[in-house]
Amino acid sequence: MDVWSSLMDGFATALTPMNFMYAVIGVILGTAVGVLPGLGPAMTVALLLPVTYALEPTSAFIMFAGIYYGGMYGGSTTSILLNTPGESSSVVTAIEGNKMAKAGRAAQALATAAIGSFVAGTIGTALLAVCAPIVVKFAVSLGAPSYFAIMVLALLAVTAVLGSSRLRGFASLGLGLAIGLVGMDSVTGQRRLTFGQPLLADGLDIVVVAVAIFAVGEALWVAAHLRRTPLHAIPVGQPWMGRSDWKRSWKPWLRGTAFGFPFGALPAGGAEIPTFLSYVTEKRLSKHPEEFGKGAIEGVAGPEAANNAAAAGTLTPMLALGLPTNATAAVMLAAFTSYGIQPGPQLFTSQGPLVWALIASLFIGNFLLLIINLPLAPMWAKLLQLPRPYLYAGILFFATLGAYSVNLQAFDLVILLVLGALGFMMRRFGLPVLPLILGVILGPRIEGQLRKTLQLSAGDPAGLWSEPIAVGIYVIIGLILLWPFAYKLIRRNRPKNSPLLPANSGAADYSD
Amino acid sequence: MTIVVGYVPTPEGEAALTQAIAEARRSSTTLLVINSSRGDALVDNRYAQEQEIQSIEDRLATQGIDHVIKQPVRGHDAAAEVLDAAEEHNAELIVIGLRRRTPVGKLIMGSVSQRILLEADCPVLAVKAG
Numbered sequence: 001m002d003v004w005s006s007l008m009d010g011f012a013t014a015l016t017p018m019n020f021m022y023a024v025i026g027v028i029l030g031t032a033v034g035v036l037p038g039l040g041p042a043m044t045v046a047l048l049l050p051v052t053y054a055l056e057p058t059s060a061f062i063m064f065a066g067i068y069y070g071g072m073y074g075g076s077t078t079s080i081l082l083n084t085p086g087e088s089s090s091v092v093t094a095i096e097g098n099k100m101a102k103a104g105r106a107a108q109a110l111a112t113a114a115i116g117s118f119v120a121g122t123i124g125t126a127l128l129a130v131c132a133p134i135v136v137k138f139a140v141s142l143g144a145p146s147y148f149a150i151m152v153l154a155l156l157a158v159t160a161v162l163g164s165s166r167l168r169g170f171a172s173l174g175l176g177l178a179i180g181l182v183g184m185d186s187v188t189g190q191r192r193l194t195f196g197q198p199l200l201a202d203g204l205d206i207v208v209v210a211v212a213i214f215a216v217g218e219a220l221w222v223a224a225h226l227r228r229t230p231l232h233a234i235p236v237g238q239p240w241m242g243r244s245d246w247k248r249s250w251k252p253w254l255r256g257t258a259f260g261f262p263f264g265a266l267p268a269g270g271a272e273i274p275t276f277l278s279y280v281t282e283k284r285l286s287k288h289p290e291e292f293g294k295g296a297i298e299g300v301a302g303p304e305a306a307n308n309a310a311a312a313g314t315l316t317p318m319l320a321l322g323l324p325t326n327a328t329a330a331v332m333l334a335a336f337t338s339y340g341i342q343p344g345p346q347l348f349t350s351q352g353p354l355v356w357a358l359i360a361s362l363f364i365g366n367f368l369l370l371i372i373n374l375p376l377a378p379m380w381a382k383l384l385q386l387p388r389p390y391l392y393a394g395i396l397f398f399a400t401l402g403a404y405s406v407n408l409q410a411f412d413l414v415i416l417l418v419l420g421a422l423g424f425m426m427r428r429f430g431l432p433v434l435p436l437i438l439g440v441i442l443g444p445r446i447e448g449q450l451r452k453t454l455q456l457s458a459g460d461p462a463g464l465w466s467e468p469i470a471v472g473i474y475v476i477i478g479l480i481l482l483w484p485f486a487y488k489l490i491r492r493n494r495p496k497n498s499p500l501l502p503a504n505s506g507a508a509d510y511s512d
Numbered sequence: 513m514t515i516v517v518g519y520v521p522t523p524e525g526e527a528a529l530t531q532a533i534a535e536a537r538r539s540s541t542t543l544l545v546i547n548s549s550r551g552d553a554l555v556d557n558r559y560a561q562e563q564e565i566q567s568i569e570d571r572l573a574t575q576g577i578d579h580v581i582k583q584p585v586r587g588h589d590a591a592a593e594v595l596d597a598a599e600e601h602n603a604e605l606i607v608i609g610l611r612r613r614t615p616v617g618k619l620i621m622g623s624v625s626q627r628i629l630l631e632a633d634c635p636v637l638a639v640k641a642g
Contacts, residue, residue, distance in 0.1 A: 036554075226587070227585055227587055228585070230549045232559075
């Protein structure tokens with residue numbers, strides 16, 4: 001079956017009234033959590049996972065996709081109206097967007113963000129539909145050694161490239177891998193890290209871990225920092241754009257898309273780097289460089305397009321390889337597993353209808369988001385007036401209910417609290433959350449591939465580099481690990497050279 | 513002796529402030545302006561921003577009124593903050609603005625004005641937006 005007819009089948013599935021309704025619920029929820037700083041799509045998907053066990057997997061994933069895209073849209077609203085990024089990927093949007101809003105051009109900033117997100121999301125989703133099957137074709141030829149190498153690359157890249165401190169990143173990754181190890185060894189049946197506790201023999205449920213780290217950790221963190229001087233959201237009417245705004249926006253949208261998609265698809269992608277690159281590019285190419293820093297529309301259009309294209313890009317390795325590169329994709333991958341669906345290259349053949357319905361729902365979700373975001377932006381801004389104790393009380397309630405309902409064991413609530421305290425401590429000491437979640441989710445799968453490789457080579461470690469692709473990836477890993485040292489050497493030799501990139505201030509916040 | 517006024521950046525709050533200024537001029541006492549927020553929401557439009565406070569400051573200064581402006585964010589509601597301030601400064605008068613509330617709204621959310629009227633130890637002057 002070719003891409004086109006599969007996609008049309010996907011549309012047929014996604015447009016049934018039930019699935020369409022879940023798409024609507026998804027985008028509304030997603031926009032809401034995107035608008036509220038501290039809440040992100042990853043946490044929302046984790047909270048909803050236990051609730052959706054009763055649903056068809058297709059409906060659940062359509063809702064999750066809506067939440068994911070909605071989160072990307074919603075983040076820009078808070079950035080523009082409040083100068084507080086709702087999501088880590090809209091940090092850059094706040095730079096110009098808030099200046100525009102202060103200059104009375106909030107309506108145009110919101111419009112270019114929403115329409116740019118729509119354009120980039122649509123192009124990105126189309127690229128996803130075209131690229132993913134190609135990646136799958138390539139991926140089915142890969143053996144266990146290459147898989148192992150790719151997963152190691154993804155883990156190291158996310159840990160080492162993003163975030164402000166590598167040490168903190170690796171500490172977080174180590175915690176995640178350790179949590180992933182808990183339970184019975186699948187090959188020998190030995191118990192690992194169970195401390196003689198029989199309830200731990202099955203391992204920690206990924207839903208409980210995700211809910212604890214994202215929801216409970218964040219709720220405790222907010223509770224510890226509850227009182228703060230409230231801000232005023234800049235009042236705004238209906239978003240609209242004039243002729244000159246369109247003229248200045250469409251090129252940044254396309255360039256942002258071009259940055260966003262490939263970076264999202266790379267293992268170390270995420271949306272922060274492409275949004276920043278897009279901003280720098282627009283600043284350089286702009287015909288109005290004097291407006292940058294005072295509210296240039298290009299500085300909103302480009303990064304907003306980039307973060308939505310990156311969102312689509314992230315789904316490419318997630319669906320084609322079973323390789324998540326950000327927190328939301330990681331939780332969605334965990335969702336696949338909990339529905340008994342094996343993620344990986346075989347996903348397109350074994351779950352073809354589900355995958356294509358998911359991709360079709362992304363197109364639909366994008367369109368819905370444009371409709372609900374353009375006229376309703378002022379209403380979304382009102383969400384920020386919600387007293388946070390009510391909000392977090394609700395989240396804790398759902399977190400507890402969800403964690404308990406997974407296995408109906410009171411013991412899971414103890415784990416929820418312990419890991420929630422861990423999540424709080426990680427925020428307190430600036431440890432990024434993303435490497436931990438990736439470690440928990442990818443750890444056992446990496447171990448599986450490693451075991452397979454070593455079994456095939458009869459325990460000889462040379463089996464790990466028996467495939468040329470694996471060797472190539474190890475070289476890249478080596479470069480990533482050695483780069484900071486090499487960079488330091490170069491800096492020392494040329495001390496006058498100032499660093500090109502400013503500190504990536506927002507990237508340490510992985511809560512999305 | 514002081515006059516305490518509960519201020520919010522709304523027509524009712526402005527009316528209360530204008531009335532309080534008149535009262536303070538008449539009795540030439542200190543005017544204490546209270547604008548508080550519980551500080552638990554990210555956005556609170558009833559918490560005055562810097563420019564608004566500055567303009568009140570200027571207005572009081574040009575009229576030559578001895579004044580103090582306070583913006584407590586301690587997690588207490590507005591009624592508690594106004595009553596606290598009145599007690600602490602031994603207020604001779606509290607001035608507040610009244611807005612129209614539906615009975616249901618009052619039932620659910622309570623009423624700041626009602627609490628001040630019932631619990632204050634000094635006279636309370638309640639004004640409506642003109």
